[in-house]
Amino acid sequence: xxxxxxxxxxxxxxxxxxxxxxxxxxxxxxxxxxxxxxxxxxxxxxxxxxxxxxxxxxxxxxxxxxxxxxxxxxxxxxxxxxxxxxxxxxxxxxxxxxxxxxxxxxxxxxxxxxxxxxxxxxxxxxxxxxxxxxxxxxxxxxxxxxxxxxxxxxxxxx
Numbered sequence: 241x242x243x244x245x246x247x248x249x250x251x252x253x254x255x256x257x258x259x260x261x262x263x264x265x266x267x268x269x270x271x272x273x274x275x276x277x278x279x280x281x282x283x284x285x286x287x288x289x290x291x292x293x294x295x296x297x298x299x300x301x302x303x304x305x306x307x308x309x310x311x312x313x314x315x316x317x318x319x320x321x322x323x324x325x326x327x328x329x330x331x332x333x334x335x336x337x338x339x340x341x342x343x344x345x346x347x348x349x350x351x352x353x354x355x356x357x358x359x360x361x362x363x364x365x366x367x368x369x370x371x372x373x374x375x376x377x378x379x380x381x382x383x384x385x386x387x388x389x390x391x392x393x394x395x396x397x398x
Contacts, residue, residue: 242315242333246341246364250319250328253345258373262360262384266392270324270348270355276391277327277346278318287394288387303339312336314355324348338369357388 253259266273276283279305286292293307303318314336316329328345347358361380363373 242313242335245316245331245339247332247368248330248362249339249345250345251344252330252343253328253360253362256341256343256360256364258363258365260361260377260380261358262361262381263356264385264388265351265354265356266388267354268392268395269349269353272322272395272398273325273355273357273391274346278321278323278358278396283394287390288383289390290383290387298350302332307364313344319343320345338366338372340364340366340369358390359384368384 248256252328275286277322281294281296284291284306290308291306292309294304295305297305297315302315304314306314307323308314313334314331317332318327318329319327320326320328322335326345326347328343331342334342339387341364343360345360345362345363346360349356349358363370365373
């Protein structure tokens, strides 16, 4: 069963109790990366291995319905979709235990002919949740690097 989380705006990426920030440069241009992030919601399951299902929600008050490996589900509200610079969303409801608020921000910047991709994972939750999240930071970093690398390969084929 999904439960509502505390709504947070984009400013939460700077003030959250737990902020995990990862960055990587890829060869795809920012416009293509932005389109993959914001415009091809089902495509996330093809390049982000933690995502098993992703679909856009037609209701304009929400944005995406995401299922992760292990059955964790997020219903997200898109906060910002400013091409080709930033794509950010907050989690409106989830079945993840201990989570109280979550905002994710993807910042894109030109890097030569490619893109510097920065992902900020900003969260609040119970003390045990925060401890676990900090402990899994290396794994989230690997998941990000693998996902962005897979996205870059996918975009090179198109």
